[in-house]
Amino acid sequence: MADRPDPERAANPHSSERAANAHSSERASAREEVVIDERVRAAYRLPSPADEPARARLLARLAADPSKRTGWRWWLAADAFRARPIWVAAAFVAVLAGGAWLGSRVTPRTANDAVAIIQSAADPTTAPVTFVLRAPGATRVSVVGDFNNWDASSTPMEHSGSGDLWVLSLRLPRGVHLYSFVLDGAEWRPDPSAPLAADDSFGGHNSVIVVDGAPGL
């Protein structure tokens, strides 16, 4: 390969001169790179500059054990904890399981409890609702609905004192609810002033209330 004459060089002597110059500049830059490389290596072998205050600060910081911080410093420390992600995940699952267990312990067991909780709650997920029914001749009237597990004994209405009006105010979770009135523990009657729901599959119609979705319902 080296013996073969370059046809381009033979045809143009100026071109061969330029090629030679390019070769020599490449060699020079390669030598330069080697020199720089050696200088960098030598610099890394040198000891660090003897800055005593800086060294002292570094050693003090290394010596400070985060686990030995007490009081408010511990709460503000950015590195108060060091944990493997798997342990963090395990702790999270344990907290969740504990919360679920605790939640199941305090979940209302009866409709009465549920209504009591609804009535005492002042959170924005519930809204006050007043049920009114004119029921001549009735001695007992209650409201049943999905908000009290359809338990006729859990939410009795109050007789207004005069006339045939029965009234009940309570807080209901926002959303769509089905309900009905039960007169004297036996007769189910939808609310005459509210929209009707479809046949409930048990031979009756319930009323619909949309809490905080529709003024006038």
Added chain:
Amino acid sequence: MRLVLGLALVVLLAPAARAGDAASDRARLDARLASDVARQVAALVEDARAAGLPTDPLIARAFEGASRGADAAGIVNGVRRQSGAQLAARGALGTGTQPDEIVAGASALLAGVPPDSLARLRLARPGGNLVIPLVVLCDLVARGVPADAASVAVVTAARAGASDGALLRMRERIHTGIENGGAPAGTAGDVVRQWLLESPAGKTSKQKGREPDPQRKKAP
């Protein structure tokens, strides 16, 4: 890494949360229903949960059946009907339907409203909440307005921009008209026509309807 850890936690905890919900539902059902009925209802509830449907209305339906004195088969059948209607309502109303809309849509379907009416209602009020229109639609059908006439009335009003309050007032007027001896279908149509004539929204909608179609203008 954090994203992967977060996703892994979600994947790990989702079945645990579902199992917790199932156990809680089963305890509620066992407290009110016979063991065999509770087991069948719990299975239906679990299927609904797996399908992403609201489950509280199913449990409530079972409790309602028990309170009304329905037998075991009646309770299970009632829950099954409710679950099927919810599934159909979600299918008709489309993805992204809110749980309350599914419940209201299911009630409308159980009342006899055809599923395509729910889809038309969604198109009439794109992006808007459909709970009140569905409640009104269901109410009209339950009061004797034929399902087709009720659908036309509510969809027309919704398309013309009727608010929830306006729909509820229309419902009351239709109810009063029917109680006063009006034919349900005719009364519903009359009330909606009257609203279109009187209300600013209805007038605007009618005027808009009379405007020439710009696409048609450009056509040769």
